[in-house]
Amino acid sequence: MKGENLSRKVTPEIINKLQEIVGIDNVNTNDMDRMLYGHDLAPLPKEAGLAFKNMPDVIVRPSTTEQVSAIVKLAYETGVAIVPRGQSTWGLGGSMPTNGGILLDMASKMNNIVKVDTVNMSVRAQAGTSWKTIIDACEKEGFLVGSYPSSFPSATIGAWFSTSGIGPGGYKYGCARDNALNMQVVLSDGTIIETGYDALANNMSGYNLNQLFGGAEGTLGVICECTYRIYPRGIIKPVAYEFDHLRDMGAPINDICKHPSVKPLHIAWSDYNHFENQRKAGIHAPDVANLLLVTFQGDEQFVALEESIVDKFVEAAGGRKISDEIAEHEWEERCYEFRARRTGVGSIPAEVVVTNDNWAKFVDECYEGYKAMKMEPGGIIGMVADRSTSMFMPYYFKDDESLLGMTAFAYNFYMGDRAAEYGGRSLGLGVFFASNLDLIHDAGSVALMRSLKTHLDPHDVINPGHLVCGNTKFGITLNKNIMGIAAKLMCGVKKIMPTNKTFERNLKRFHYDDMEHEKDLSRVVEYGKGTE
Structure with missing residues (x-):
């Protein structure tokens, strides 16, 4: 360096x-x-x-x-x-x-939309603009954003590009990188570049720089503006199906993915734990067991045809269609990160991807993982990323107030290992899982990535210690050997610790709903009572 x-x-x-x-x-x-x-x-x-x-x-x-x-x-x-x-x-x-x-x-401050281009069907915004702001602006013009993060109410466009994330709409329109037309990026020496074109595809134009910076997690340059594809909206119709057992959704999910014409906007699922915990936290949640949400988008006649085909797939697997009200509720509540956290607990997903043909088997692995790691289950949720890939996000509750709470990350290591057994891998690297880079890619690919980082950031100033290596302040690199030992140690410690009860404890400590009820009562005044 x-x-x-x-x-x-x-x-x-x-x-x-x-x-x-x-x-x-x-x-x-x-x-x-x-x-x-x-x-x-x-x-x-x-x-x-x-x-x-x-x-x-x-x-x-x-x-x-x-x-x-x-x-x-x-x-x-x-x-x-x-x-x-x-x-x-x-x-x-x-x-x-x-x-x-x-x-x-x-x-x-860098949170403004630069332009919604309805002619060329794109939106350009500063990197700090929230996805909700972008979605609302495009909806007013009769367009929808192809895909966006589940944390869209506050997540920003530049940050999600940096992770090349998977989110709602991605099944039909692709992930973040698939929808990137152009980015304005500041390189490590202050040089400003444009990575593509605002109104044209980036094909046959040299190295695809959109693909390079998308997924780099902010380690190669600072993204300042982004241009993203948008699509004619049509109608959006979420449809909900209930299953007695989560794993039974595997067959209809695979049937949808193998159909040549059915292409929903979004396919997602939530298990019974997820809904039970919402209700415990005082949040409205439907009284269902396990829910498959299939959201269709486009011309009304085509949507009706797709829905009728999926209805048959679900019926053959023992599922049943439930009310439009529940479907609408779950579509509106698709930002799962912001639900049960209101009780003051940390809730972290173990984000992994597996092949769709292993979907049902991996459901069992998620539940076994909760037991093996003595986790306090939040719920098994997730979405279908594309015709061959599903993203599982089994989340759990953790204590954010103590060092021992960090041992909950053992579940992430555990599920990453289990995903690998099913042709999958962990998602995301950051600092805590940067060592996974060596586990999910061959040695030559990792060496090339690290060479790119060194060349584009020779002074190691752009988000150092992330993605290509996790560094402590002592200069120790958290490589796969060190983190492998740490992961095994963490998993071993977690297995002998008592089962997590953070959510249960915090329900007793925090009384948000009681406070709201008391505020409502205080607004009712009985005149004359004050002088009695």
Whole structure:
């Protein structure tokens, strides 16, 4: 790695230069704010600071690509780490600093739609724009966004591109990278590039840079603007089917995937645990066992034909169609991350993909994993990614307030190993699972990726310690050997610990629904009572 003489320290001089670039009000060194920006969806216990310098030295809120370029150039010249951050709705440490430095808060000010192009059917937005903002703007013009994350109410377009995520709409229109037309990216030395074209496909035009930066998890450059495909909306009709046993959905799911003409917008499932826990948390949830949600989109006549075919697949497998009201409710509530967390617990999914032909078998593995790792089950949810791939997201509850709560990640390691037995793998790398890169790719591919990182970021300033290697603040690389030992140790410890009861305990500690009821009662006044 070049740049051995770089200071890598955020000095008062650097703070002054940052203030000159974005203004004094957009540079923040407050201790409390820095602590809040030191984790993502998975809060870390304070002991995590022993391994990582996960608190940024300074938080900067840029408004333009030019400001980002100036900040990155400053970091390049001094060797200070740059960590881009959207709304941090991921749970693998993707936007968590590993060596302090400058945290770029992209969502605070770089959150505007540049253009909705109804002629060429695309939308261009700044990287910190939420998917909900983009979806709503396109809906007003009669278009829909092809695919987006399940955390769309707050997740940002740049961050999801960075993970090349799988989400609602992806079965019909492809994942994030499939819908990327163009990106404006700031490279490690401050150079600004455009990766494609706003109104044209990127075919036969040299290296596909959209594919390069999509999935890089912010390690090769800072995405500042994105251009994304949109599609004529037609109607959207969710249809819900109930099954007594989750694994029985395997047959109709495979029937749908093998049909030459049926192409739903979205295929998703939720098990009985998921609904039971919603109700325990005081959240409205349908009184169903296990639910398969198939959402159709397009011309009304074509939608009716697709629905009739799927009805037959489900009936043959012992399922039954349930009310339109339940289907609409589940479609509206597809942002699963924001449900049971209201009770104050951490809920983390073990995101893995397996081949569709192993769908039913892997359901059994998810339930066995809960038992083997003594987890407190949240629910087995997921979606079909494409005709050959399904994404399982069995989630669990964890204690975010203690170091022992981190042992819950043993379930992620366990399920990743089980997925590999079924032709699958874990999803996402971040910091905590960066060592998986060596497990899911051959050695030559991993070496090429690391060479690309070194070449494009020779001073190692763009989101260092992520994806290609997980680094501690002591310079120790969390490689597959170290993490393999750690995973086995964590799984061993988790198996001998008592079964998790975090959700159950927090239901007793937090009484949100009682508070809401008491507020409603307080609005009722009986005159005369105050003087009796």
